[in-house]
Amino acid sequence: MISVANPLLKMFNGNRGTIFLIVFVILVTTTFFGTFYPPDRKLENELRQMVDEFKGSNVYSVALKIFSNNALIASGMIIPLFGIGLSIYSTFSTGVAISSISSISNNLVNPQVAFFGVLIMPHGLLEYISYSLIVTENVILTYKIIGRQKDLKNELGVALIAMLLSYILLLFAGLIEAFFISPELT
Secondary structure: OOOOHHHHHHHOOOOHHHHHHHHHHHHHHHHHHHOOOOOOHHHHHHHHHHHHHHOOOOHHHHHHHHHHHHHHHHHHHOOOOHHHHHHHHHHHHHHHHHHHHHHHOOOOOOHHHHHHHHHHOHHHHHHHHHHHHHHHHHHHHHHHHHOOOOOHHHHHHHHHHHHHHHHHHHHHHHHHHHHHHHHHHO
16 A cells, blocks of 8 residues: 555655756746747637636636646646647647737737746746646656556556645646636626
């Protein structure tokens, strides 16, 4: 039986911290590059529809929608190899979304400036930390599977703890983001 303490300790030892920082920088940089991509008109329309759907909703239902979307993406990021590609695609798409939102608002804010605004907001930072935790675990799981390491069972326990921690962070991020955007939805 795997104790909860052992996987938690494993999450924060050895090379995990280094891998986490590298993953965090890669995901942030990928989003930043996405802000240089021209606004996507189809995405702009989807964003407008989403804002219209949120109008009149209470803050908790908005938070649940944000959390559900982010948790779904995070769930795919744990899948060995596939999740690494998904994380790059997802964070790049976030940059494109920031560029599109900037376009919708008649470029009142430069997309790159808006990106740094999102990055320093608590919900943005929590999302990047959450995704980085999952992708770090993906990298380690992939390495252990390819190397046919014997401690794969223990690593799956660590992966489960990482997913749960990630979901908790994403839930808080969704709540914070919903409270942040709710005045704009009324």
